[in-house]
Amino acid sequence: MQPISLTVNGEKVQAHAEPRTHLGDFLREDQRLTGTHLGCEHGVCGACTVLIDGAPARSCIAFAVACEGREIRTIEGFGEDAVMGQLRIAFNREHALQCGFCTPGMLIAARDLVLRLPDADEQRVRVEMSGNLCRCTGYRGIVRAILSVLELRRAGNDPAIEVKPAQAVPEFKPFEASAPAVAAAGPAVALAAVQKAAGTVIEDEFTVDHPLAKVWEIFGDMPAVAACLPGAEVSEHTPTSLKGKVSTKFGPMKASFAGAAALERDESAKRGAIKGNGTDSLSGSRARGDISYQLFDAGNGRTRVAVAIDYSLQGPLAQFSRGGLVREFVKKMVADFAANLNARLGAPAGAAPAVAPVMTISAGSVLWSWLKKLFGSNS
Amino acid sequence: MKAAAFEYLKPQDVPGAVKALAGSAGDAKPLGGGQSLGPMLNLRLARPKLLVDVSRLEAMRTIEDKGAFWRIGGAVTHSAIEDANLAGCTVMSDVARNIAYRTIRNRGTIGGSLAHADPAADWPLALPALAATIVIAGPAGERSVPAGKFMKGAFATELAEDELVVAVEVPKLSPGARWGYWKFCRKTGEFPEASAAMLMDPERKLARLWVGALDGAPQSLDALAADIAMRGTQAVSETSVSAALDLAVPGQEPVSRRLHVTAVRRAVQKGFN
Amino acid sequence: MSEEHGKPGQGIGARVPRKEDSRHLHGRGQYVSDTVIPGQREVAFLRSPVAHGIIRGIRKPANSEGRVFTRADLAEAKDIVAPSTLPTYKLSGQPPLAHGKVRFVGEPVVMCVARTRAEAEDLCEQVELDIEELPALVDSDVARFEKSNRVHEDWDDNLFLTLSADNGFDALSKKATVVVNREVELSRQAMVPMEGKAVVAYWDERADQLIMYYSTQTPHIVRTGIAQFLGLDEGQVRIIAPDVGGGFGYKVIVHPEELSVAWLAMKYRKPFRWIEDRREHLVSGANARQHHYRLTAYADDKGRLLALDAEITIDGGAYSNWPFTIGLEPGQATGNLPGPYDFQGYRCKTYCVATNKPGFMPYRGVARTGVCFAMELLMDAIARAVDRDPYEVRMENLVRPEQMPYDNVVKKHYDSGNYPAALALAREKFDHSKWAERQKKGEPDGRKIGIGYASYCEQSAHGTSVFATWGLPLVPGYDQSAVKLTPDGGLEVRVGVHSHGQGMETTFAQLAHEILGIDVQKIKITHGDTGTTPYSTGTYASRSIVMAGGATLKACQELIPRIVKIGAFLLGCKEDEARFDKALGVVGPDGRAVELKEICTVWYLRPDRAPLDVDRRGLEVSVSYKPDRDTGAFSYASHAVAVAVDTETGQVEILDYVIAEDCGTLVNPMVVEGQTLGGVAQGIGTAMYEEIQYDANGQPNASTLADYLLPGPTEIPNMRIYHMETPSPYTMYGIKGMGEGGAIAPPAVIFNAVNDALRATGVEVSKTPLTPHRLLEEIERARHQQMPKREAA
Incomplete structure (x- = not known):
């Protein structure tokens, strides 16, 4: 609990809040101002909109402790406010509410719009209100109500609308561009990702300057292989199994999948697989990853390595629509694995052009610290 | 859907913030407007032990005219940029105006958005195209990185765990410059599925064309940009854009490719209209 | 018949502003989550991360006695079992907390109690679930034939229910000169009331009653259910439904979480509160709309429908709900597919299949959004097959006013109305020729204009006799x-x-x-x-x-x-x-x-x-x-729409949307319009935005409103609505129900318009929602015929 003092609807409030308590919960549960509704708690629906220092904000993703010294105004705090009064009348007349759950947030956003954009037309009203979702009305009544208040206010005010003169854009003169000061970070990773029956498969291939027998040997050395997989730690292993965990960090998201893997080796085909399963205990999410590899003699003492990861993710960490981001993440892991393996085998730089570009890894990432460790031990 | 417990710290100044971040071994996150981090916290996808609130550091809250460029503090909100009329950089307002929703823009900050590095976000695309510079503060003081080098991938940037985006420096456009920005969103305010930004500034010999909303960081299409500088919209066709994307974003599935081709063509078209 | 009309005064037909608005406009609404009973504890549920699996063990944290509960602890609570008198129906017991097996992602497994919700969620994280995964049954077409891997072990397959109808099919289909085949599909979605489920439960010692503040549409039947499942007398249970932030069908069911919290209050005689959050809603409440139709229409060469053959597969999810049962959806689908049309040959086989997803529930419009989508896409396809205007073909197939009251091919009794007049009114107000001209001329920006129509009739106020045929354990009287x-x-x-x-x-x-x-x-x-x-x-x-x-x-x-x-x-x-x-x-x-x-x-x-x-x-x-004749009062409507399709982005913009509707005597035209427009907005969501996809493991891909898109003010057009008033001969004052109708036609009318716009390209879309991605895929496929069909499950 942390002490905070702020102003709520004109009254000074001294209170204590846990840092994790968001402003919406603080207002509803501690201040008993239940007119602020929570519709999604992740900043999309707009039901929890309040004013923070006069500007509409989502109270569900503002933390109460971060509102120290701020002035908060909720739907209960508009008393005789003229614009709010006009909006209330208009909302009732235009049937702009049904179940009423979105209404407080809708009104606070609408009031801001009316004051900020007195000349807004219907399209602008719709765009400006698009951060507030209503599941009942189909928005027509809401839009009409807001337009009627804008109209009312325009009629009452001096209608001096500033007309901006159209600015003439000079004719475009072709030119020879100077080379950009920065080259882009390099092309995006181009590994194929294929949606398969139960997971996504990412395949890669690279060549190392070592004979097949040596490469086959290192693939049999589990700690060495694991060391090439970013974030992997092996706690125990036998020739056919291992236990350990894989820690991942993806922007602000972190997970640590603890589990086991079964190892398969087909000496004659020079083919093998590491089939792992793990659970992130905090989120309850599960990951499965099957890494399979096959080695081919590429001649001149070189070996071509084909690697594929077939992975699937289950549980809360999986339940998002932007699968491309996860694919990108796993692609990077495969590429890192390949690069690390190459490095481990002591391949000269540039031997693996397919994966070199992705070595641009953010400092501070798990991989980065691991690489530092690796290079450190080598030098 | 309540966040896991964390501690909250409001440092007095930038060095204080950097020190707090450095002192917590990767378990701290700077908190700007919290418009991306907040949802991730509530969903317990992010579980830092410490939040370092940088949203009220005065040094990061100013917008300054530096002559050839504007310096915009990292904690300046999108809506402040939307409402500012930055001479030579009014395009910044146009970009800001179309980020998410006003309530989000009232809290969300330009530095926070950059540091978060969502591949579909607006600033990581617009700022490289505007040839902006990102100013980073860390334990050793400030350093600057060209915007095009800042983002390294999805949610990955140049920033170390103990660094902050304190400002962005956006060069002013010449009067004859052309700016085109286009993004395709399934609905207003949501993350785009494809986006592109173009700057043609004859006076400064600057030709920039960037494509965004990829799986990873935005990518530049330099050769095509140079060609547009020479030949205007004539340089832009289905074929030329596809070829440029083949190089910069290989292996896209056909529908995404179609959307990104469209984004590039429309951004250019907007710039020349 | 004009918009905005209303009778003077305050009686039937007057546009009286709502009395309930004031409290909401001042933030004084009273929802369940606003309720605080002193000493109240908060509840959170630990949910299954996998779709299908055997629970091998649940490890509670140390010293969590009285704070962490599994099914074994809830001894006094019975499983939720919804019996049905429908033949072939199989019972599925839904435990309040999963027992033995988990059957969908998000199924509650453990209940945790703490001082705050955040702490209750902390407690959930300390519980370890040992679940042995089984292959998930995700695709109803696969699950239908799968016998060894079953959602419910005590069944011999995965079929909840099979229904069939065959009336005059053979004789009439033989007369057809035109045969049209189509396959159409609706994806799974959630209902998403702005307020999710919510319950505060405590024991009132003086009244000797379990008191529950309960976000429900049906307080009395919920009381019957809670009493039954906890073994209490009904007199010992009181349900209070205060302000409810949207229902749409989601809140007519006794859900396992609500039963679990009721058990807590009964057992511990203390107040407990559980508020469903949005992630819980999207993951555990993805329970609506998923139908698949294989249709064959038999028509004459003018496009007059003679007979219809249909195979309907409904992805029923894991459990049958109480009290409406899983039988309601297939029952309505089979019975309502013929829609507002006059034809006499019908054969239909409907399979309701158990899968590892949340159990299907009745969402606004119930099966009718699906059947209207199927029938109206088919009507346009017939028109295309005979090379006629879909409007004309539709018009000629509608039941005519002089046939009213009309008993259709499945003996539905249409009480009254002038279906062709509604279609004609929609076309007139829509200004068809204006749009047709604009379509011909072409848009300066290259977008393609499309025009669509759809008609439906909506059985409202279903009475005792109708519900009895659906086999429910609880029939309204x-x-x-x-x-x-x-x-x-x-x-x-x-x-x-x-x-x-x-x-x-x-x-x-x-x-x-x-x-x-x-x-x-x-x-x-x-x-x-x-x-x-x-x-x-x-x-x-x-x-x-x-x-x-x-x-x-x-x-x-x-x-x-x-x-x-x-x-x-x-x-x-x-x-x-x-x-x-x-x-x-x-x-x-x-x-x-x-x-x-x-x-x-x-x-x-x-x-x-x-x-x-x-x-x-x-x-x-x-x-x-109840009405003396309780076979229902049929409201009906025709919708007309103009769209612009951007073939470079797959974006569809609705340029105009006209509704011509007849719900009998209007009690309050303003409220009728509000209900209709709100329904249409949800229908547009179904048509274009809302979807929860499942991967091969049965993982849903949407747990936030950033993944699951709800239409906002810019996605819903400024709709125009026109009324007709044909009183029902069977009800007081001729009033008909109309709360669901708006949600029925939008997918049908929008898809028809898009198909019209893209007719020249050979693209014909038939799966909701019409996301830009899905549409572009179709366009790309049409462009390069060799591209294989790839659809997410």
């Missing part, structure tokens, strides 16, 4: 209304239905005003509390205004002779010389009148002035009602 005049001449009306946006606090007052003339502001509607209202199965299936509204009208009528008796005595005339006048009160033969208020005062406060033979039942009455 008569609805009651208890009305009471107050000493000051006001009126109290108590009904067992619940209003959560439908405006019944206003419309029911209008009905009472229609009979008694009392100012609507002085008429108080009480609903949503089993302790104070008469039994009703509640608000669902577009029934409240006909059923509870009808009962209210009847009850008010029953008061009139009692009022007149007192009035005549006060006027000094005979009863049969006096009459009741809404404005004046009781009027005598000489024109003198005594006000209603005075009559009320006499009965309650001055009985010394009342006649000795006064009707001693007094000025309050409880009346029950």
Whole structure:
């Protein structure tokens, strides 16, 4: 609990809040101002909109402790406010509410719009209100109500609308561009990702300057292989199994999948697989990853390595629509694995052009610290 | 859907913030407007032990005219940029105006958005195209990185765990410059599925064309940009854009490719209209 | 028939502003989550991360006695079992907390209790689930034939239910000269009321009752369910449904979480609160709309439909819900597919398949959004096959007004209406020729214009006989209304239905005003509390205004002779010389009148002035009602739409949307419009935005509103709505229900318009939602015919 003092609807409030308590919960549960509704708690629906220092904000993703010294105004705090009064009348007349759950947030956003954009037309009203979702009305009544208040206010005010003169854009003169000061970070990773029956498969291939027998040997050395997989730690292993965990960090998201893997080796085909399963205990999410590899003699003492990861993710960490981001993440892991393996085998730089570009890894990432460790031990 | 417990710290100044971040071994996150981090916290996808609130550091809250460029503090909100009329950089307002929703823009900050590095976000695309510079503060003081080098991938940037985006420096456009920005969103305010930004500034010999909303960081299409500088919209066709994307974003599935081709063509078209 | 019309006054047909608005406009609404009972504890659920698996073990954290609960702890609570009399129906027991197996991602497994919700969630994280995964049954077409891997082990396959119909199919299909095949599909979605499920439960020691503040549309049947599943007398349970932030069908069910929290309050005699958050809703509540149709139409060469052959597969999810059962959806699909059309040959086989997803539940429109989508896409396909205007073909196939009342091919009894007139009205108001011209001319920006029509009829106020055929464990009968005049001449009306946006606090007052003339502001509607209202199965299936509204009208009528008796005595005339006048009160033969208020005062406060033979039942009455013919009152509508399709982005913009509807006598046109427009907005969501995809493991891909897109103000057009009024011959005042209709037609009309726009390209879309991605995929496929069809499951 942390002490905070702020102003709520004109009254000074001294209170204590846990840092994790968001402003919406603080207002509803501690201040008993239940007119602020929570519709999604992740900043999309707009039901929890309040004013923070006069500007509409989502109270569900503002933390109460971060509102120290701020002035908060909720739907209960508009008393005789003229614009709010006009909006209330208009909302009732235009049937702009049904179940009423979105209404407080809708009104606070609408009031801001009316004051900020007195000349807004219907399209602008719709765009400006698009951060507030209503599941009942189909928005027509809401839009009409807001337009009627804008109209009312325009009629009452001096209608001096500033007309901006159209600015003439000079004719475009072709030119020879100077080379950009920065080259882009390099092309995006181009590994194929294929949606398969139960997971996504990412395949890669690279060549190392070592004979097949040596490469086959290192693939049999589990700690060495694991060391090439970013974030992997092996706690125990036998020739056919291992236990350990894989820690991942993806922007602000972190997970640590603890589990086991079964190892398969087909000496004659020079083919093998590491089939792992793990659970992130905090989120309850599960990951499965099957890494399979096959080695081919590429001649001149070189070996071509084909690697594929077939992975699937289950549980809360999986339940998002932007699968491309996860694919990108796993692609990077495969590429890192390949690069690390190459490095481990002591391949000269540039031997693996397919994966070199992705070595641009953010400092501070798990991989980065691991690489530092690796290079450190080598030098 | 309540966040896991964390501690909250409001440092007095930038060095204080950097020190707090450095002192917590990767378990701290700077908190700007919290418009991306907040949802991730509530969903317990992010579980830092410490939040370092940088949203009220005065040094990061100013917008300054530096002559050839504007310096915009990292904690300046999108809506402040939307409402500012930055001479030579009014395009910044146009970009800001179309980020998410006003309530989000009232809290969300330009530095926070950059540091978060969502591949579909607006600033990581617009700022490289505007040839902006990102100013980073860390334990050793400030350093600057060209915007095009800042983002390294999805949610990955140049920033170390103990660094902050304190400002962005956006060069002013010449009067004859052309700016085109286009993004395709399934609905207003949501993350785009494809986006592109173009700057043609004859006076400064600057030709920039960037494509965004990829799986990873935005990518530049330099050769095509140079060609547009020479030949205007004539340089832009289905074929030329596809070829440029083949190089910069290989292996896209056909529908995404179609959307990104469209984004590039429309951004250019907007710039020349 | 114009927009914005309304009768003067406050009675039936008047556009009376809503009485319930004021509290919401001031932030004074009272929702379950606003309720705090001193000492209340918060509840969170740990949910299954996998779709299908055997629970090998659950490890509770140390010292969590009384704070962490599994199914084994809830000994007094029974599994939720919904019986049905439908043949072939298989029972599925849904435990309040998963037991033995988990059957969908998000199924509650462990219940944790703490001082705050955040702490309860912390506690959930300390519980370890050991679940051995089984292959997930995700695709209903696969699960239908799968016998070894089963959602329910005690079954021999994965079929909840199979229904079939065959009326005159063989004879009529033989006469056809044109045969058209189509496959259409609707994706799984969630209902997403802005307020999710919510419950506060405690034991009132003095009343010796389990009191539950419960976000429900149906407080009385929820009470029946909770009492049954906890082994309590119904008298020991009181359900209070305060303000409810949207229902849409999601809140007509007794959900396992609600039962678990009820058990807590019963067991520990303390207050507990659980508020469903948005992630819980999207993951565990993805339970609607997923139908798959294989259709063959048999028509003549003018496009007149002769016979229809259909195979319908419904992805039923894991459990049958109580009390509506999994049988409702296939029952409605099979029975409603023929829609507003006149044809006599029909064969239909409907499979409702168990899969590892949340159990199917009745969402606004129930199966009719699906069947309308199937039938209307087929109607356009027939028109294409015979190379005629879809409008004309549709028009010629509709049931004609002179056929009313009309018994259709499955013996649905269409009570009244002029279906072709609604279609013609839609076309006229839509200004078809304007759009056709614009389509021909082409857009400057290259987008393609498309025009679409769709017609449907909506069975409302389904009565006892209809529900009985769906095999439900609980069949609605008569609805009651208890009305009471107050000493000051006001009126109290108590009904067992619940209003959560439908405006019944206003419309029911209008009905009472229609009979008694009392100012609507002085008429108080009480609903949503089993302790104070008469039994009703509640608000669902577009029934409240006909059923509870009808009962209210009847009850008010029953008061009139009692009022007149007192009035005549006060006027000094005979009863049969006096009459009741809404404005004046009781009027005598000489024109003198005594006000209603005075009559009320006499009965309650001055009985010394009342006649000795006064009707001693007094000025309050409880009346029950259902229409004499209870096969339903059919509302209907035609929708017309113009779209612009951007073939470079797959974006579809709705340029104009016109609704011509007839829901019988309009009680409050403003409320009818609000219900319709809101329904259409949800239908547009179904058509274009809302979807939860499942991967091969049965993982849903949407747990936030950033993944699951709800249409906002820029996605919903400025719709235009026009009314027709054909009273139902069977209901009081000819009123029909209409709460669901808006949500029925939008997918059909939008897809027809898009297919019209893309006709030249050979693209024909038939799977909801029409995301830009899905449309672009179709366009790309048409461009390069070799591209293989790839659809996410």
